[in-house]
Amino acid sequence: MLKHLFNFIIFPGFLFTAVVGLAASWIDRKVTARVQWRVGPPWYQPLADLVKLSIKEITIPKNASKVVFLLAPLFGLSAVILAATFIWQANIQLGASGFTGDIVVILYLLTLPAIALILGSSASGNPLASLGVSREIKLMLAYELPFIICIIVPIIKSSGFLKMTDLIAFQAINGVFVSNISGILAILVAVFCMQAKLGLVPFDMAEAETEIMGGIYIEYSGILLAVLKLTKTIMMVALPVFLSSIFWGGFSVWKYVVLLVVMILMRNTNPRVRIDQALRFFWYRMTSLAIIAVLLATLGM
Amino acid sequence: MSLKLKALTKSIWVYHMSTGSCNNCDIEILDLLTPRFDVERFGIILVGSIRHADAILVTGALNLKTIPRIKNIYEQAPKPCVVIAIGACACGQGIFAKGPNTPDPVDSVLPVDAYIPGCPPKPEAMIAAIVKLIEKLKGKG
Numbered sequence: 001m002l003k004h005l006f007n008f009i010i011f012p013g014f015l016f017t018a019v020v021g022l023a024a025s026w027i028d029r030k031v032t033a034r035v036q037w038r039v040g041p042p043w044y045q046p047l048a049d050l051v052k053l054s055i056k057e058i059t060i061p062k063n064a065s066k067v068v069f070l071l072a073p074l075f076g077l078s079a080v081i082l083a084a085t086f087i088w089q090a091n092i093q094l095g096a097s098g099f100t101g102d103i104v105v106i107l108y109l110l111t112l113p114a115i116a117l118i119l120g121s122s123a124s125g126n127p128l129a130s131l132g133v134s135r136e137i138k139l140m141l142a143y144e145l146p147f148i149i150c151i152i153v154p155i156i157k158s159s160g161f162l163k164m165t166d167l168i169a170f171q172a173i174n175g176v177f178v179s180n181i182s183g184i185l186a187i188l189v190a191v192f193c194m195q196a197k198l199g200l201v202p203f204d205m206a207e208a209e210t211e212i213m214g215g216i217y218i219e220y221s222g223i224l225l226a227v228l229k230l231t232k233t234i235m236m237v238a239l240p241v242f243l244s245s246i247f248w249g250g251f252s253v254w255k256y257v258v259l260l261v262v263m264i265l266m267r268n269t270n271p272r273v274r275i276d277q278a279l280r281f282f283w284y285r286m287t288s289l290a291i292i293a294v295l296l297a298t299l300g301m
Numbered sequence: 302m303s304l305k306l307k308a309l310t311k312s313i314w315v316y317h318m319s320t321g322s323c324n325n326c327d328i329e330i331l332d333l334l335t336p337r338f339d340v341e342r343f344g345i346i347l348v349g350s351i352r353h354a355d356a357i358l359v360t361g362a363l364n365l366k367t368i369p370r371i372k373n374i375y376e377q378a379p380k381p382c383v384v385i386a387i388g389a390c391a392c393g394q395g396i397f398a399k400g401p402n403t404p405d406p407v408d409s410v411l412p413v414d415a416y417i418p419g420c421p422p423k424p425e426a427m428i429a430a431i432v433k434l435i436e437k438l439k440g441k442g
Contacts, residue, residue: 029341038339044311045344051308052355057379059352213349221352221379 012088014081014234021233022046028236028264035268046233053226061219065123072120073220073227079112080231084238090164091241091251101162106242107151110197113231114140117216124219132215135275136206139196142282143203147193149290153177153186154246156297168250176249182296187247189290191262194239196278198232201267205275236260309355309381310435312344316354316378320371320407322361325421326388330358332424340428356383359407362390362397368410375411383414383434387427392416 007013025046033040060066083106089097114136122133154177155162158170177183196203207215220228240259241251248255273281319327333340334347348354351374363371375384386407389395397403407413415434417427 033339033341037336039342040339041341041344048308048311048344051304052312055305055308056355056381059377059379209349214353217353218350219352225353 007089008081008085012092013085017081017084017088017234017237018230021230021235021237022050024236024260025233027260028267031261031264032268050226050230053221053229054223056222058222058224059219061125063125064219065125068123069120069219070224072116072123073224073231075119076113076116077227077231077234079109079116080234080238083109083242084234087164087238087242087245088251090168091245093165098163098165102164103151103155103162103167103246106164107148110235110239110242111140111144113235114197117228121216121219126219128212128214129216129218131212132206132208132218135208136216138275138279139203139206142279143193143196143286146189146282146286146290147197149287150186150189150193150293151246153182153290153293153297156294157182164245167246171249177247181301182293183247185289185293185296187243189286189293190243190247191259192286193282194243194259195263195266196282197239198235198263200263202270202273203278204272205278208272236263306439310438313355313431314346314348314353315356315358316348316351316374317358318360318371318374320359320361320367320391321364322388322390326360326391329421329424329427330360330387333427338424338428340431343431345431351377352379354378354382356385357411358385358387359391359411359413360387362394362400362403363405363407363410364402365404368405371407372410383438384411385415385417385430385434386413387417388422389418389420392418395420 009015026041026043029045030040060069086098086102086106086109090102118133118136118140121129121136154167157177158167161167161170171177178187199207205215207217212218217225217228237256240256240263244251244255244259317327317330332338333345351357357375357378359371361367375382384407386392390397391407394400394403394406408416414437415430417430419426422430
């Protein structure tokens with residue numbers, strides 16, 4: 001019991017993932033600045049932002065539903081910490097952790113932060129927040145379908161393993177899944193879905209600072225906003241590590257860096273798309289690609 | 302206390318409130334975010350929502366329509382929050398000092414922490430003002 005609590009709170013759960021995530025979000029801001037010929041913030045900037053937010057006042061709107069508004073960010077954070085703990089454990093203790101079907105559980109846990117944000121933001125009673133919420137719901141409907149379909153590919157290729165450690169062990173013996181065409185298609189779809197899940201630039205219409213002023217985050221202030229930022233930061237570690245474990249034969253630092261650089265470059269070279277364009281992109285192009293990947297995987301390619 | 306103050310001064314998120322300015326000061330504020338001046342070096346970023354703001358930048362001479370609105374904005378801001386008046390109009394009403402629609406200067410409505418005069422002030426002047434404001438906050442704390 002105490003060991004599980006340690007795993008959840010300190011290593012490899014909350015504290016460790018948060019530190020890695022803060023470093024990653026600093027790299028993100030610094031590379032963005034360098035791409036735009038700027039200098040960029042110092043290394044402690046994400047931490048300074050979090051500390052600053054946690055000593056600010058929490059404002060609650062008058063017509064907000066208080067309990068949901070206050071609890072939703074914590075709900076999302078705990079879900080994503082649990083997902084991160086599962087994902088790291090599968091990579092650290094090969095064969096000794098996890099249970100059959102933990103991939104399904106992780107998929108659900110990675111969906112929960114978005115749902116928590118939708119709940120909390122729609123409880124705030126702000127019209128711009130409700131606009132952001134409607135976009136976030138549509139975006140979720142768009143990216144969840146191809147994401148789940150492309151997660152089926154490694155399960156088919158490993159002839160039915162539903163446990164992360166089994167998948168990693170299978171890849172260690174039989175070669176990584178991205179070495180053939182169905183795996184490449186699946187990880188391509190998964191990278192686009194990861195971008196949308198993180199709400200990074202081509203798919204940040206739910207946040208859209210320049211048009212709906214922060215959208216889903218508009219009414220959150222103080223430590224609640226810090227919790228929301230931390231949730232996103234931890235997602236930025238959990239998702240790439242998850243993808244590299246199930247498609248690319250387990251975590252390693254350079255695989256994480258490659259996925260992070262892909263995310264940052266995609267974010268810096270694209271404008272924000274409209275919600276209908278994103279929906280069309282995910283449902284028509286990405287879902288078809290994911291289905292093709294599944295068919296190829298069943299044919300053994 | 303010093304950690305708090307350090308975090309507050311190292312990460313200033315600004316909210317830009319135009320109270321009927323001619324847009325000249327607003328364009329100079331945007332200059333600060335461009336690669337030439339790049340205030341993100343000091344952790345300063347522009348935010349869209351007043352709930353995230355640590356500093357409110359006020360430009361323009363307050364008129365009858367914007368006085369209740371800027372009071373409303375200031376009440377919505379999470380404290381601690383500073384107010385910076387930018388440009389001749391916001392500092393002392395400029396050429397609108399005797400205008401019938403501009404009865405009050407900004408500092409009679411809000412507690413202003415820093416004044417940046419100029420029509421419009423240069424980006425260098427704004428950076429100097431922010432440095433002085435941080436020095437003042439450190440002296441206080």
